[in-house]
Amino acid sequence: MQRVIGTIIFIVVVFAIDLYVFQGFKVIVKKWLPSSYRGLARFLYWAIPVLLLAVIVVRAVWFSDSSKNSYFIFVNSALIGLFLAKFIWVFFMLTDDLIRLVRYTSNQLVKPPPAKHISRSDFIITAGFFTASTLFGSLVYGIAKGAHNYTIKKRKLPIKGLPKPFDGLRVVQISDIHSGSFWSKSSVQEGIKMINDLKPDLFFFTGDLVNNSADEFDGFKEMFSDIETKYGSYSVLGNHDYGDYVRWPNKEGVTKSENLMRLKKHHYDIGWNLLVNENHVLTIEGEELAILGVENWSAHRRFPKYGDLNKAINGVENIENKLLLSHDPSHWRAEILDKNPTIKATFSGHTHGMQFGIDSKYYKWSPVKYQYSEWVDIYEENNQYLYVNRGFGYLGYPGRFGFLPEITLFELQSV
Template sequence: MKRKINLLPFAIITGFVLLINWYVLSGIETLTSSSWLSPIFWGFLIFILASLAYSIQRMRNNGMDIFFKITTHTFLVLMTSELIFILILMIGDGYRLITGGSRSVYWVEFGLALFFITILIFLYGIIKGKYAYRIIKHTLFFDELPEQFDGFLITQISDVHAGSFKNAKAVQKGIDLIKAQNSDLFVFTGDLVNNKAEEIVPWMGHFSQVKARHGQFSILGNHDYGDYIKWETEAAKQANLEALKKHHAEMGYRLLLDEHVRIEKNGQHIILAGVENWGIGFGERGDLKKALQEVNPDDFKVLLSHDPTHWDAEVKKWPSKIQLTLSGHTHGMQFGIEAFGIKWSPVKYRYAHWAGITSANGRYLNINRGFGFLGFSGRVGIWPEITVIELKKTRR
């Protein structure tokens, strides 16, 4: 018996796209009366939609191949640019309704200029932006920090998604930036791969270059478990996870699986704990109680937990104070704006806090924007991040 396909979502999306493009065309027609404009415009749109539909159908057998990526990225860039154009056009039309005049070509020209600028920005994000690594530094003060750890530097990266990388030279530039920080501790907070352990193999030589005086530590993210692809058997899925754990060790990373280690310095110590992925909607595997078993409640603690929803749901109100939690997962949606005092990304509608430092109950959370990329093969406004956190003791 064939499974029925629900065509309603497809019909709604198609109707929405057609409505948007009708309005776009009405704006362009303000500038020209050419009889060729309408058939060329609609012919191009039908070609884009047909290619997208075909690539989605084809994906079931071929996966997300180059044709799928080209069609989906073209559609994404085109729709985003059109929405920018429409926003300007609506402002102009609103002004026209108030004043009673005709549609102004100046609003249309301004909208078209932003349309093409948006396309250029997206092209930069796809070609260069996804490898435009930047260092973000934070200095955090703690009453409980042992004296010997005053000035202690932690470098954090997250969400490598090695299966998405294509440019070895660009990735090496990111590795060189990490190495240049000369930090005391290096941590990786999950999602080493998209789905399969084999994805990291070509890049192990890069990430194994990272060294820190007190070691390199890592945790798993939701993508590392292989939950998002079909496996022939459960045993094959488990074997993939075991291979990935082995690759962590081969790169020189101590993988923390609901456990902790003591970081010693001149007779004093802090606790570094790591949990398996715990995230609302993404699997609640981690066991924080197990990770902190036999830890003195008064110890200074740094926790690695991939999904920031864990901090909101459990960590920030844990009975023994966890002073600093390091997460990733959101990627900042790889799209947004962080400039001119503005910090915005569509991901804010899923995560109230989606990047950088926040605090509650005297505890800090840092969400790294991610080193790699997934889905959208680019970054626009939300650039790949290497975080450097300096721990400082509060002076009274």
């Protein structure tokens, strides 16, 4: 019932925005379309969101697990994309209405001469339309071309005091698979092939195997079990892996704890060493490197603090070089930087680069930067590194624009 009420509230809000933006849409239609097409344009303006909303209502009432269906994923995305585009347009229209109010007030005192050029009102509404259209087009492009456009980032990690046998060690990291969102298995398979082509010595996965339920990964186990390494694969849990965002038991009667057990079993079944506040010591030619892994730990209140770094370090305190897998990058500044100097590098994910933004060599921007001080790529302070992976999958919006899905290859260097 709560789900239905929430859906109704959402529909009311969307309709109010649609009604407001429609006033600007009529201006665009009148200005740019012949009179014979204006009626069709106005009909489509309302028909498309109404159809999408109808599908959302059907989903909310009759298909509680439809998030696993790619058709519903695309419908949700189309609705969200339209909503965001119209929401952007609203700001332009509010500006226009404010100017109208000022003009109306001034007209009570002085009657201005008629304008001989395009009015400011038309200019603002047109600018809003093209800005909103550009945003929507970017989102569509991000689904069609960006969702599975896996990119390989190569980074060197010069670690002070790293024993010589580990010099040149190749570590591949991916993060945030979110298998419940995938809509192209063949593309995912190609991404896994790219991982193997890098011939990693070590493979790290830094959390969020699923969106909510362990069974989301059932159709992908064989694929990810194909990842090959020389010294092993290691993984940790992310905030989405615990099932904290859905109700339990589910319709099959699976409890939250049972779901978590199934998810952990997935890691073991595909040959990944799941580190639950644990460590593993890698020994090469008599030299040691500690690999630590913690459960999700976030400095932000809305995300869980299940991780226990002290447990993860237990038994390897005397090893001078440690690598840490921790899903949330806020963990680094809160508990690792300067406090645990033998943790030379921390590997994280979680932010996805928000799957939208500007990601160039010289400038990076995404709305997520206003929530996380370390949110993408590499950071270094006092000979300690943090790497925030852009993520392998996607959540919510089934695409990526700017921040493409990432496979990272690190080369450890002894300095």
